[in-house]
Amino acid sequence: MKNEKGFTLIEMMIVLFVVTILLLITIPNVTKNQKSISEKGCDGMVKMVQAQIQAYYIDKQSFPTSISDLMDEEYLEENPVCPDGSQIHIKEGSAYVEKNTSD
Numbered sequence: 001m002k003n004e005k006g007f008t009l010i011e012m013m014i015v016l017f018v019v020t021i022l023l024l025i026t027i028p029n030v031t032k033n034q035k036s037i038s039e040k041g042c043d044g045m046v047k048m049v050q051a052q053i054q055a056y057y058i059d060k061q062s063f064p065t066s067i068s069d070l071m072d073e074e075y076l077e078e079n080p081v082c083p084d085g086s087q088i089h090i091k092e093g094s095a096y097v098e099k100n101t102s103d
Contacts, residue, residue, distance in 0.1 A: 042082035042097060049080050049088050049095040063093035 007015075049067075052075040056064050060073075067090060070076045080088045087098045 038083045042084065042086060045080050045082055046088055046095045046097060049076070049090075052076055053090060053093060053095060057093065064090055066090055 049070070052070055053064060056070060056073065056075050064070050064073075064075075067076065067079055067088065070090075071079065082088065082097060088095055089098055090096075
């Protein structure tokens, strides 16, 4: 017989088995933590909008009354929306989240 180098069928099956086990461990953890991931993404978006409100205040000496004020003055490129679809609004110089009620 020739000495051919390569993977045997058994080696390939062992690799597939290990990959399958890793996927079975990983996927439930990601889906279980999806809500927490979404909340942290939304918190980050609110903090980013709040920073733009402060920049607007420094430049204009007044707070914006709505997100559209920030967009019109190019402090924001687009309307900020949380990963779960919740809208971010401004009231009295602070950003807050209006939860999506379609859930």
